[in-house]
Amino acid sequence: MCWQxxxxxxxxxxxxxxxxxxxxxxxxxxxxxxxxxLDEGVAEGYALNYTGAQIDFDPASPFLSNDAPGHGASRADEETHLICGNTFDFVYVHGRSLAAAGRAFVSVSDEAVMAGRVDLNQYPLVDLILGEEKETGWPKAVMDSLRGKRYVAFPEELQRAVTRYLADGGNLFVSGAYIGSDLCRGKKAGHADLDFCHNVLRCRWDAGHAAARGRVESVDSLFLPLHSTWQFAQAGSDSLYGVEAPDALSAYGGSRTVLRYEENQFSAAVAYKDRCGVLVCGFPFETMYPAFQRDQFMQAVLRLLAP
Structure with missing residues (x-):
């Protein structure tokens, strides 16, 4: 906890x-x-075993030598590089930017929220970190039927907690690469996940893999200076995980687009502010760089949602 x-x-x-x-x-x-x-996966901590993109996909390709290793061979251009994965310390990254803006914060897990151990109404703003969270099958498909798939971005319990919080006038900042795609892909009209995305988060999912250059542009001067550009990591490094598949999320239900991906003008973030407030970003906040831009971005979030 950081005190105010x-x-x-x-x-x-x-x-x-x-x-x-x-x-x-x-x-x-x-x-x-x-x-x-399609999906680079998420390593625990750092990917120490990644040697590069696979180049030989033929199962019949034999091993001949170290120069011609056959099926599974990679470019071998990443053998000496550390690639950041889920380091489980992104509360620290968000918290540093909140502290730089002069705001105190408390941190909890989403499991604590879903278990009802946290009263969201005690907080004027909730910053929900979703990173690259998305529904993921087990390595063996049989486990999906036995235990269910894992890592759903917005489980039903979390949807209910957020819905109640916003109905009571709360303010939500949520960022992640798969917010819309995890809620909406393959869902038919009338599905509860679609309803939550449209009527609670007030956004519509348009596309996954929406950008490749990692740059967004402000299109709303009330949020950030018009046409100012902001960067996030799409290629992993030893300090930031890469976001290979950011979401395109467009305005719905009275919200407005505040950021667009610079390369194609797809909507990258939407905002809504009335009795409650919502800002949804289709890329994870913690992958923005350099650090001073993260701080400036968080200041804009606070001006919008929790002045």
Whole structure:
């Protein structure tokens, strides 16, 4: 907890990014291997075993030598590099920016919120970290039917807690790469997840893999200076995990687009402020860089939602 000397209530940071997963993979008779273009996966801490993108997908390709290793061979250009994964310390990143803006904060897990151990109404703003959280199957498909899939971005219990909080006049800042896609992909009209996305978060999911250059542009001068640009990591490094598949999220239910991906003008973030407030970003806040831009961005969030 970080205390506030001026008497203002502390803000709440909720860590909802727990996911650990391998990259997307495909298995066919003549084409088999990892497909990071679809999903690079999330390493625990740092990816120490990543050697580079796979280049040989033919299961019949034999090992001949270290120069021609056959099926599964990679470019081997990442053998000496550390790639950041889920370091489970993103509350610290968000908290530093809140503290830089002069605001105190408390942090909890999303499990604590879903278990009813936290009264969200005690906090004027909830900063929900979703990172690269998304529904993920077990390594063996049989476990999906036995235990259910893991890492859903917005489980039903969390949806209910957020819905109640906003109905009571709360303010929510939520950022993550799969907020819309996890709620909306493959869902038919009338599904509860679609209703939550549209009528509570007040956004519509348009596309996944919405950008490749990691730059967003302000299109709302009430939020950030018009046409100012902001960066987030799409290629992983030893300090930031890469966001290979940010969401395009457009305005719905009275909200407005405040950021667009610079390269294609897809909507990257939407905001709503009336009796309650919501800001939804289709990329994770903690992947923004450099640090001073994260701080400036958080100041804009606070001006919008918790002045």
């Amino acid at each position: 000397e001026d008497g203002r209530k502390p803000l709440l940071v909720v860590n909802g990014f727990d996911r650990l997963a391998g990259p997307a993979r495909t298995a066919g008779e003549s084409f088999s291997g990892f497909v990071p273009l």
